[in-house]
Amino acid sequence: MSSLTESAPTRVAGPSRTVPGRLRRLLRGPSADPAWARPALLVLLAATAVLYLWDPTGRGWANSYYAGAVQSGTQDAKAFFFGSVDAANFITVDKPPASLWLMAISGRIFGFTSWSMLLPQAIAGVATVALLAATVRRWHGPAAGLVAGAALAVTPVAVLMFRYNNPDALLVLLLVLAAWATTRAVEQGRIGWLLLAGSAIGFGFLTKMLQAFLVLPALAVTYLVAAPVSLRRRLGHLVAGGAVMTVAAGWWVTVVELWPAADRPYVGGSEDDSVLGLTLGYNGLGRILGGDGNGVGGAQGGGGELPAGMQLPAGVELPAGVELPAGGPAGMSGATGIGRMFGDAIGGQVSWLLPAALVALVLGVWLGGRAPRTDRVRASALLWGGWLLVTAAVFSFMEGIFHEYYTVALAPAIAALVGVGGRELWVRRETLSARVGLAAMVAATAAWGYVLLDRTPDWYPALRYVLAGLGVVAVVGLLLPRRRALRLSVVGLVVALATGVLGSAAYAVQTASSTRSGPIPTAGPGGGGGFPGGGAELTEMMARMFPGGRLPAGFPEPPAGGGGMPGGEVRTDDAVAELLHGTTTAWAAAVVSSSNAASLQLAGGRPVMGLGGFTGSDPAPTLAEFQRHVADGDVRYFIAMGGLGGAMPGAPSADASPNAGGPMATSASVSDITDWVSSTFASTTIGGQTVYDLTKEKN
Template sequence: MSSATQSPPLTAPPTPRSAARGATRKHTWALLGICALAALLYGWALDSGDYANAYYSAAVKSMTGSFTNFLFAAGDPYGSVTAAKPPLAFWPQVLMVWAFGFHSWSIMLPQVIEGVAAVFLLHRTVRIWAGQNVALVAALILALTPVTVAINRSNNTDTLLVLLLVAAAYACTRAVHTGNGRWLYLSACYVGCGFLTKLMAAWVVVPAIALVYLVSAAAPIRRRVADLLGAGAVLAVTSFWWPVLFDLWPGSKPFMGATLNGGALENIFGYNGFGKIFNFGQQYGGSGLNVQLGAVGMSGGEPTVTRMFGPEAGGQISWLLPFSLLILAVVGAAGYRRLWHAIPGDRLQRAGWLLWGSWLLVTIAVFSFTEGIWHPYYTTSLAPAIAAISAAGLAGLWREYRHGGGRSWILLPAAVALTAAWTIVLISRDTSWHGWTRWVVLATAVLAVLGLVAGRAGGGRAAPGRWALLAGVVSMLVTPAVWSAGTAIEHKTNGGFPSAGPPNEALNALTRGELPPGVKIPGLEDVQARPPRGGGFAGATLSAENRKALDYAVRNSGNAEIALAVEGGGLAASSFIIDSDAVVVSMGGYLGADNVPSVGQLRQWVAQGKLRFVLSAAPGGPRMGGLAGMGGERQKERVAWVVGNCSAVDPAAYGGTPPQERLLPLPSFGDATLYRCG
């Protein structure tokens, strides 16, 4: 029978909906085992004391102090500025801190729970579409995705974002199957909650949800259009109620970080929204870290079509990306042949491919061409789509291998070979990190391809074919599994920029005051190696020097409401907030760029006796690794005002040491100087 008259196997898995209702005890235990594996990977050494993104951890601690701090995601205990993100991702962490106290594990525990919940919910979503076995494979792939392990071991917002987007996909799938618009409204609500987690990053899945419901829902076309309009209204309300509340709040509130005027809507349509896509609203007037991010492996690569495969993001997410794209190409070709020959199709199976395929392709397009700040850990939002497509595609290729006509059986061994080749390329970029797995991949892939060819020679039903399929799956998943386990064990390598795989030796060397071989940064060639002075890059532990300065400020502040204001934003102030109970103000938002407190506000605080001590930069020009120079013009104005209106405290008064002339190339804040104002 020709392929033109067959039912294309990739787009028509056998009765998945009945399989979804008929879960066996074996399936249940398998799902529990996958969820337990995910919990182990995400929660390993949860009590290590690593606060991951210290900037967010400081915000969580600050949010416990008052209702407005909680409601508006204050970045410091005084509530002077927000953490520049909506609060939804932080609220579970705050609740856990209220329940168990402020510890690194109480902040991370919600992330583990959310990560495991995403794995479970992806299984529930995929089984409706493709059955129990495919759903289990999808859940396993998501659990073993290296970047997902890394981000779920951090307190960044992406963990909750992925859970909410998978929940939206589940509700959309139910809406398509039932034709009930209420499920679509629920899907829109989940996306809106995702917006309150990471703003426009959540809207990337909106085209997929809208397309699949419009094309495939079990309802008349007028009803579908009306439901989509209603869902759009739900999306708008659930997305914007908090920003509008923030901007209309009549009482005191924090300044919205990463904005010029302190408004939430400005943040959405500026730095954290369209600014990330089109690279506007992000120029702080400084160089961020005074070091090119690419030199220390912290950039996301150039905005090109190959970004997802590059050295920055490739090892995080792209292990099964070529396989997924191949599957989508085969499905697209099968769908085209079906339309050309007017062969009836399965509406619900088409819906699944449209949902996950659109999710994957739209997200890749947005990520690949984003011109603003883009971090490789953002790719965790690709993981559910890759997992669903890869699992369903593998099942479809196996059916085609066994029952397909012509030469279509070649697709399965070809896909195994393609995936193995790309995996070996990724491993070879740094063989010092579990490079031995490339030999395992090569051996199992060769065994799989030869076994599949031999199995097909026996009619596609011989035992070698089944064992070859297992070998092929091993070749696909062994290295991501090893990378995931290694990332979990190396739990102290995440920090504020979570990543899987090899530790960032360039960044580590720079924090030690060293230049890695081959890295040339203008102005740093003559920097002498010396140990870090301070909490390091956005660290959570106060250095002995900074603790002495803080203790002195607390003892001598009298009745001042603010014990200490720290220049350099949350990057500099995080350790003061996390490692003490003092009321500390982080001046300038995240990197010191925000106009908060303004010079006028500083003057007013000092005149009213609210502030007596400021930790700012030593007099003179910006220094590499110093407090000044990262925040642009607003920071320069504050630094100049402090130098001109406050008196420097002799470090000998609190047992400190004078700032050194030679400073670390990454923030050690070695030029920090304590000033007394008023």
């Protein structure tokens, strides 16, 4: 009895001492790291969380197209699985649903709100920063990891996307996870880590389809070159990783393809109700080559093309001698070509450290030139440099739809190269070549930052001069030999770090502290997300298609008025929302374009059928199918929403005019439906919208 009494305190006290011990290890980090490393990382992650979570409700529904699908996923299991825009499962979004799953799960846990929808995106952002820092740290130490993580955290387009509900946030997290797993596989030649990398890329496909595969060459080449096992085993491991990737990417596609089409929603964005068709068409070769919904022929009066099925608004013509820039849909995000990532549209989003990253890549290849096959510096150059070059090349030359925010996929590679290159040159600073390399990275960053800030001359104009001054101080300090001026060299390093993040961080804070909404968000001063206001914002969009971002003299103003860019924040009148909320049919209403449908159902809380998918150009439903739904009492109202969101009822058929009723092309079946509705049913005006009651035919 005595021994039992004496041993009891030991059992109780043991765990109580273990928890503080684990907490100390968590706060201290690996014993091999400097004492400052883990606390600095925790501070970085805390600051990143504040930046990405700041004022979540101020962003509204962000991209209402995806918000409507998240709402539907919280209401219906089938809508959750397929990624349906509406809970009654008429049509899906034009992407796979992986990112929607996370946001819908959050909505089911916390209730569907803007906050619950955007919370997983911010968490993905913090996790991405942590994972990138950990990946770089493994091979190049904690300082390099911290620099890489901080550079990613304040990249303006990263701040934008990790505060938004587009699929890019989850995609970037999965790509960085694949890179982390690849570095682990390279260290030991272990197949398990490579299988994890393949799984991450596979789920990246379920997030944004073929874009996830752009990093594959870098991952595969890095493992093939640097893994410490025989060539035969390396090849076998890559084949196994590819097989796992195929399964991870293909299981959902297989289920959708095998599911009876009559019992599932139409695959939005496809011409044949097929995920494979969507993958190879609109979201595949169409993005690279144009066409398949990614752009049409030459614009009226010009030698270039308007974006994605658009034509000039009715009554607007290009003046004589004025042509749109070549490059088709590229016009909104800069002309295609090698300079696209540095152009007016893209530069301020992601390119602040791009010149420094390119310098670091060249120096990394040089430093690893005669090293053993498994050299980590060369392996990092292959991994992050391959990621950057392949992705940037595709983005620069793709002729289909391309938006500025896609460039968030470049941010981890740029940040990693800067962290790796800066650290490797700093540890070699005794040599003149290393000091010159560091100075070149800083000088390139300062000079390019000045150019980017000069593009918004009215926004804190002194900032660009501060950046230039810091760059000069840093370059001088870094070029001094360490043995003569150690303190000045360290000062040069500190100032160099400040130079690297100053401009980017300023844009990042501005992005986080201002409202963004709509389908095409951009970061930095003047950034937005859509064109719900019609005239003025449409004028701004058109201006961006010309060199210098200005409309040429004599260009007529587009007509003012309603409508919205697909996916934008369509303002729904309270009376219309109340009307929809009071319905009991499968769909409260039908409207041209799923983007308009999403905005209506967010306001009314009831499913809305989006005819023709995102832009109204999908061949769904047919007139006969829609007539059957009306006859069965499945749809109560038809709401005519003009402008960029879709055609107005009563407009000429698509055969007569492919852009009847507005600048967005609608499919022939959708135009037939709008003609039939306007000629068959009685209408009234509610909240400024023409509403057709599909239970009341005209007298």
